[in-house]
Amino acid sequence: MAERLENQASAYLRQHAGNPVDWWPFGDEAFAEARRRDVPVFISIGYAACHWCHVMAHESFEDPEIARVLNGNFVSIKVDREERPDVDAAYMAATQALTGQGGWPMSVFTLPDGRTYYAGTYFPPQPLQGTPSFGQVLDAVLTAWTGRREDVEASAAQIAAHLAAGQLANRHLLGDLDGGVVPETPDEGWAAEALSAAVGVLSQNEDPDFGGFGGAPKFPPSPVLRFLLAHGHSGADTRPAAARLAARTLGAMALGGLYDQVEGGFARYAVDRRWQVPHFEKMLYDNAQLLRLYAHYSRAETDPDHRRLALRVTRETAQWLTNRMLLPGGAFASSLDADTEVNGRRVEGATYVFTRAELEATLGPGSPALELLDTDEDDGASHGLPGSTLRLAAVPDADQSAVWEEARTALARVREQRPQPDRDEKVVAGWNGLVIAGLADAATALAGTPEPWILRAAEAAGEYLLGVHWKGQILYRVSHHGAAQGIEGLLEDYAGAAEGLFALYAATGDPRWYEGAESLVTKACSRFLTGGTLSDTAAEPAEIRQAQGGVAAANPLDDAVPSGAALFAGVLLTSSAYSGAVHHRALAEALTAHVRRAGPAAPQAVGWALSVQQALTGGPLELAVTGSDPAAVARLLAAGRSAGGPSLVIAHGPADGVPLLAGRDTQAPALAYVCRAMVCRRPVSTAAELLGQLQNPAG
Template sequence: MANRLANSTSPYLLQHRDNPVDWQEWGPDAFAEARRRDVPVLLSVGYAACHWCHVMAHESFEDDGVAQVVNADFVAIKVDREERPDIDAVYMAATTALTGHGGWPMTCFLTPDGDPFFAGTYFPKGQFLQLLSGVTSAWTDQRDRVLESGSHIAETLRGLSAPATGHALAAEVLDAAVDTLRGQFDHGAGGFGGAPKFPPSMVLEFLLRNHARTGSPDALAMAARTCEAMARGGMYDQLGGGFARYSVDARWVVPHFEKMLYDNAQLLRVYTHLFRSTGDALARRVVVETAEFLLRDLRTDEGGFASALDADTDGVEGLTYAWTSAQLVEVLGEEDGARAAALLTVTEAGTFEHGSSTLQLLDDPDDEEWWATARTRLLAARDQRPQPARDDKVVTSWNGLAIAALADAGALLGDASLLEAAERCAEFVVGTHLVDGRLRRASRDGVVGAAAGVADDYGNLAEGLLALHQATGRARWLTVARELLGTATDRFTAEDGGFHDTADDAEALFTRPRSAADNAEPSGQSALAGALLTCSALTGDPAMRERAEAALAASGQLASRDPRFGGWALAVAEADVAGPLQVAVVGSGPKAEALAAVVRRSTSPGLVSIVGEPDAEGIPLLAQRPLVAGGAAAYVCRGFVCDAPVTDVDSLSAALS
């Protein structure tokens, strides 16, 4: 059978459409063929921006000799983990259980019924060929043991999906989590633990919210120090804005160069909230530059945002981004090139590979005007280099994160262009990805794919729409968010009140995936908890709050035991403990805008707000909130029980403090 990936909508699968391996997409036909031929399944899972996925493809999947072995003895299935996170989740659990670690590319061998019996990640060509031979021999000569092993692994992993023991995330638990994080904090370089270091976006959001609720200086210091270190290091793109996926070292010097939408959306929101808390100029600059990166490099023609930029260019990691002193001089001239090299820590020995350096901005330039000109010239020169490929599929969940970040940043900075970008993205995702009341996971070139949305698609998109509703005052976004959350509650709720990752009518895998861990992005469970809590505060629906608290309790044990993997659950719990604090600003004109600005500068974790005319249709917070003496006024409410309206910014500031 020939390779059957040519008609895929996934950029990752399309990268493999010309392989001599007879790849198929995941589906019943592939497993039926494995049963008919009586051979095992080779499952390879990765994503378009993955460096080691590219390496294994070049070494093995593009090799005729390897392909001949695979085609003869296996049915080969290729899966884009970003398009099918449910498949990735269950087989990554198997890989981690079998090997003690995970990663991509993920390489699994399955029975024709889908049970995994061997798993790993990247294999060099020689080792991969040995593995193929060993698996074929085991399948031929020790079939009973192979089937028994697969059945045992599947049954064990099914047991891990048992209902969680509830653990409420009360105030004392949240404060204890800060203490735990303090013990893991890198006081010199920021961040937590050693190399490699990933941006702890959700943990930073939790620390900022904890500081806002308690005044903890340590919580703020850990968040601020980490944000500064990341923004000044090589992991941040000092020329084009935006963050790489992680740093391979502990000091944020050398990044793994892929740039992911989910990282940049979450970090944009974190730096926005840090600027709101502290007024820090560096945080504000990162907000502006990262938003520019999103709009310039990741926005699609339809208004959504692409998933990622590749880690390498023409097979070379860092080719687009690394510099030598000579290259700086070539662009800027002798004097300015040497000055830029000193400012950006570009050394003769190099901080990266082959004498090249990543760009760091460890100190502020002494001449901002000079640096702005030099940065513009360097970016223009870099744009003439070969550029990394873009994974241009639009993922529902990650676009929800982007909508939330752009809405928050646009509202705080008063930047209408960011609000317009958030709204255009929301229009596209809701109009294209919401099909017959159910979300689809992704689209490409404006055409939605067949993969069903998972829990984080519903939670993160609802979160984004609720942020957009508060930033724009448009009732539509609240209405759609409520509908999404209603569907998610009906279809994803687990026995313990938390949430499964997949709907009750989704394709059945060997186990129904479910995770309480917040890793690179919020888990579906904590994403839905956060959106439900916000929606409850905006609408006064107590049932939504109860569902949010049940989901938090289901995540509570993991989040309290290891806060680094429960960042969003902890952040949502801060809002639960502190709120709900509801503020409605009624009226229009300069006075209403001045009152709204005070509200948007508030750091209270449980605060929700809306600005609009009294009794605006579809907005519960504005109901029965009249103007005062014909002018604008602000109503500060707790649980829809309101204080007397205030009409001046000083009184509103006092009420919110």
């Protein structure tokens, strides 16, 4: 029993190793056992930082009577959704189809072949406000299995057919990718119209009072913010609107309780529309994306106070990542728990919140730092918190920033003495790729201040990915304690890792990072593209294929993490910009052609693809910098990064194996070449000339 989970990479699975429930990890053996015993399968899906997952585990999975029923009548499988997003996506679709909603913990009952016949999310130990108890659910699904098997089979077939239709709709969005041919032959100018229309829809959907899109709960809209920042560097008429949308949301999140004002880093989401009260779990994938966004925003912002805030968030988030999430060997852990154990009881947010009395005891009753805060203890109490989150009332000026810096240092000392949340130390390849990209861009954004540790952290994580996860033929999704586990990476892992290595090359000029990224892109093409058909997984489990009605998954829509298809399109475009590979560009165009329809209809679902299409529309611009004088080269690189925008592709350093640098003059002190599709304008040698070319790329 316990030994099946106790050595798993996932902290979530290991948390359940001591349950009386006879858990199995997801795999062929578990389903074979269900077929041997002729019993249904119970699949429980969650993740280590999930508050309600802990609640249901304590209430039900630690209950000997519940365990007796499960062990005697089901094969029970425990799934970490972060480790197996392919499994989570299939059963989340089934849960939403059956109940109209989804979430974690997810509770799914399937046939021994993997097809769903009943599903829900959290079930309480006793009936509650119309929700049956978990014991009642077990009794009902078991009664159906034993007494109405034909109805169960029919229901499972119907659900699988519904999921198959959803997967086919996703494939229709992507169209035929054979040979990288765009599914529709678009009319001239469709992309510019679709991108501007997407900005218009986002403007209509914006919360005009507090930034972001929609009401509570509010999640960081990271993929679509990437698009807005990129569009803000374009020549479109909607450029100012895009820049304002991005600035308002980024500014509001940076001031609110979603952002940890003491230590840095962002919580997963806010439970209110004002970004005040977070759900306190901190996820690597959120912070990886937001770190990069604030680095780019700091370059775009012209107001000195707002720019200072963006740089502070960039620096502090990088510090939080290296202080709290960095593992031995250089990789980054997956998450910090929402809960902290206090006196044997799990309390959400206990590490982070302060009462007014605690603030005054730490800072002094008359501290000017208290005047900077927007705190409301009633607000925290209304959400069951033992204090208030810390939020800044307004963007601080230079003097106020210095006051807050001193205050947060004092508050950090107090917080360090408190119990700390648990950390899930599994390493996810794609998320670490996004962290590498964030750290690389943060290091260059903060280049005016000496922060070499940020770039060193990015390089160490790059070394870990190439040394532990990438075996030359297969990229493994997860590792633990420096050893890769046997789960092959998804498309999002190959593409996310390549995204990070390309960004690391742009920051350092070291061609080994470029070579690593190109090898991942090449392998992704052969592993995930077959006969014009894209798949999210290279080897989809038979049970997942059955659950989806026999159709392989290829979802082009973003979630909290960009879709694998969109990430893949982005690294294909970057590869073509560096190498001139026309087929990679054509495939990137094909993978993002659906934004012609989806962008104006649902831009928040295709934010990363919109950003790729923005880069396609702009070229993308390529910057090659060569020279014999390192200081002069550095000045040109700094100018290029300041004006080029998020889509700029940068090559520098040794020309070995990097086609964009091949044949360039390396004898002059420094030269910059601004190019499109490797066709370059005349080289320039000064920052002023380079800025002129980047600001007038058609000139």
